[in-house]
Amino acid sequence: xxxxxxxAVLAGQWSPSQRYPDPLIxxxxxxxxxxxxxxxxxxxxxxxxxxxEGPVYFGDARCLIWSDVPGNVMLKWDEESGQVAPFRKxxxxxxxxxxxxxxxxxxxxxxxxxxxxxxxDGTITVICDNFGGKxxxxxxxxxxxxxxxxxxxxxxFGILGNYEGDKAESxxxxxxxxxxxxxxxxxxxxxxxxxxxxxxxxxxxxxxYIVESRSEPRKILSFDVGAxxxxxxxxxxxxxGPDGTPDGFRVDxxxxxxxxxxxxxxxxxxxxxxxxxxxxxxxxxxxxCANVCFGGVKRNRLFMAAxxxxxxLYVNTQGVKGG
Numbered sequence: 001x002x003x004x005x006x007x008a009v010l011a012g013q014w015s016p017s018q019r020y021p022d023p024l025i026x027x028x029x030x031x032x033x034x035x036x037x038x039x040x041x042x043x044x045x046x047x048x049x050x051x052x053e054g055p056v057y058f059g060d061a062r063c064l065i066w067s068d069v070p071g072n073v074m075l076k077w078d079e080e081s082g083q084v085a086p087f088r089k090x091x092x093x094x095x096x097x098x099x100x101x102x103x104x105x106x107x108x109x110x111x112x113x114x115x116x117x118x119x120x121d122g123t124i125t126v127i128c129d130n131f132g133g134k135x136x137x138x139x140x141x142x143x144x145x146x147x148x149x150x151x152x153x154x155x156x157f158g159i160l161g162n163y164e165g166d167k168a169e170s171x172x173x174x175x176x177x178x179x180x181x182x183x184x185x186x187x188x189x190x191x192x193x194x195x196x197x198x199x200x201x202x203x204x205x206x207x208x209y210i211v212e213s214r215s216e217p218r219k220i221l222s223f224d225v226g227a228x229x230x231x232x233x234x235x236x237x238x239x240x241g242p243d244g245t246p247d248g249f250r251v252d253x254x255x256x257x258x259x260x261x262x263x264x265x266x267x268x269x270x271x272x273x274x275x276x277x278x279x280x281x282x283x284x285x286x287x288x289c290a291n292v293c294f295g296g297v298k299r300n301r302l303f304m305a306a307x308x309x310x311x312x313l314y315v316n317t318q319g320v321k322g323g
Contacts, residue, residue, distance in 0.1 A: 004023065005018070005022070005023055005024060006024060006284065009284050009286045010265045010266065010284070010286075012265065012286050012287070013286055014044055014286050016042065016044065017041045017042070020041065021036070021038045021039075022040070022042055024284040024285070025041075025042070025281070025282075026282045026284065028279050028280055028281055031280045032280040032281035034317075035252075035272070035281065035316045036315070036316065037316050040313060040314040042311055042312075042313050043312050044311050045311065046075070046077060046084045046309060047308055047310075048309075049068040049071055049075070049307070049309070049310075050069070050071045050308070051069045052068060052308065053066065053067045053069050053096065053248070053290045053291050053305055054066055054095055054097040054248070054291055055293040055305045055310070056097040056098055056099060056293055057294070057295025057296070058099070060103065062078065062080055063076050063078050064076070064293075064295060064310075065097060066097070066303075066310060067094045067096075067097060067107075067305075068091075069093055069095050072089065072090045072091055072111075073087075073088070073089040073090070073091050074087045074089070074094050074097075074107075075087055090111075092109035092111040092112045093109060093111040093164050093165045094107045094108065094109050094110070095107075095110055095138075095141070095158075095164075096108040096139070096140055096141035096152070096248065096291070098142050098143055099322075100117065100148065100150070101148050101181075101322065104117050104120065106127065106142050106144065107142075108139035108140055108142050108152060109139065110157070110159075110164050111158065112129065114127070114128060114129035114136065114139065115127040115129075115150065115152050115179070127150055127179055127184070128152070128186050131172055131175070131188070134171040135171050136172060137155060137156045137158070137159055138155065138157055138158025138159050138165055139153070139154050140152070140153045140155050140157065140196070140198075141153050141197060141199055143322070144322055145229075145322070147181055148181025148182070149178050149180055150178070150179040150181065151176065151189065151199060152177055152179075153176050154177060154196070155174050155195040155197060156174060174194070174195050175191045176190035176191075176196050176199065176210060177189065178229055189229065189230075193212050194212050195212070195213045196210050196211065196212060196213070197212075198210070198211040198247055198259075198291065200250055201320075202275065203251060203253055203254075203320045207225060208222075209222055209249070209257065210223070211246050211247065211248075211249070213246070213247065217239055217242055218246055219236050219237075219238065219240065220236075220237050220238040220240070220246055220249075220259070221234060221236060221237065222236075222237035237273075237277040238277045243263065243264050243267055244267060245262060245263045245267075246259045246271075249291070249292065250292050250293055250294055252318060252319055252320065253319070253320055255274070255275035256274055256275065256280070256317070257277075258272050258292050259271050259292075260288075260289040260291050260292055260304070260306075261282075262285075262288035262289055268284065268286065268287055268288050268289065268306075269283045269304075270289050270304055283302075283304070283313060285304065285306055287307040287308055287309060288306060288307045289304050289305070289311075290305050290306065292304050293319065294318060294319020299321075300316070300318050300319075301314050301315070302314075302319075
């Protein structure tokens with residue numbers, strides 16, 4: 001007798017649901033039912049990465065691009081055909097990706113320790129590779145504010161060994177940086193965070209959320225964004241507990257956080273939190289989910305980059321613009 005989809009996932013196997021509602025989608029709070037489409041189920045679009053990261057959707061090209069960090073390749077999934085092919089190889093151990101307000105691809109590269117922009121003609125522009133003349137560690141995740149400024153985290157993961165980059169000594173603290181969209185000037189906006197990882201703005205951009213990925217337990221921090229993009233009022237929005245491991249995440253138009261989660265069979269997948277940090281829903285996957293993005297014509301399809309696979313789920317909300 002075959003396992004049902006929920007049991008298969010907990011056993012580390014992939015078995016799509018043959019019925020609705022999909023048992024992989026769990027409401028932890030009645031408020032999550034608003035976002036759950038009863039006739040939508042989790043789909044696996046591709047498998048074969050070593051560590052999938054940084055999904056970003058291109059509506060004008062009907063495709064999704066994401067990173068296989070140790071595989072040193074960025075992959076492209078074609079929405080029309082379902083085919084997957086290399087987008088950039090080698091990728092300099094690319095990790096997080098997003099689009100700027102002109103629709104250009106921004107990428108965090110571990111190997112070259114920089115953030116780059118892919119121009120319309122395919123050429124590469126370096127956005128930031130040093131601060132004060134010292135090399136960055138290994139930029140991890142990136143978002144763009146509506147004023148065109150580029151914000152990114154800079155933990156040490158890519159320089160700790162030779163699997164996700166080149167082993168090297170750190171020259172800078174693990175800061176969060178802002179690059180001015182007009183001048184290109186970089187500044188430190190948050191410091192003293194133990195290996196900052198995923199980050200995202202609230203829908204009105206009055207708050208920014210940052211994962212502190214080496215705190216014990218892991219935390220998602222919240223900061224108020226003030227005049228001149230100064231950050232204030234640091235607080236813990238989400239305490240992930242002894243087993244929770246938030247990585248990358250995106251925010252929907254209601255301000256909910258859709259977070260890559262996992263490291264145990266019961267927690268692997270995506271955990272959904274209210275703007276107040278309350279857990280309301282969970283999407284179970286058979287592997288650790290690293291990062292997510294919203295895409296599709298209506299921005300209502302959640303794409304989930306997990307360790308070895310890419311998954312998708314239609315939901316009853318939309319991702320914020322720029323996410």
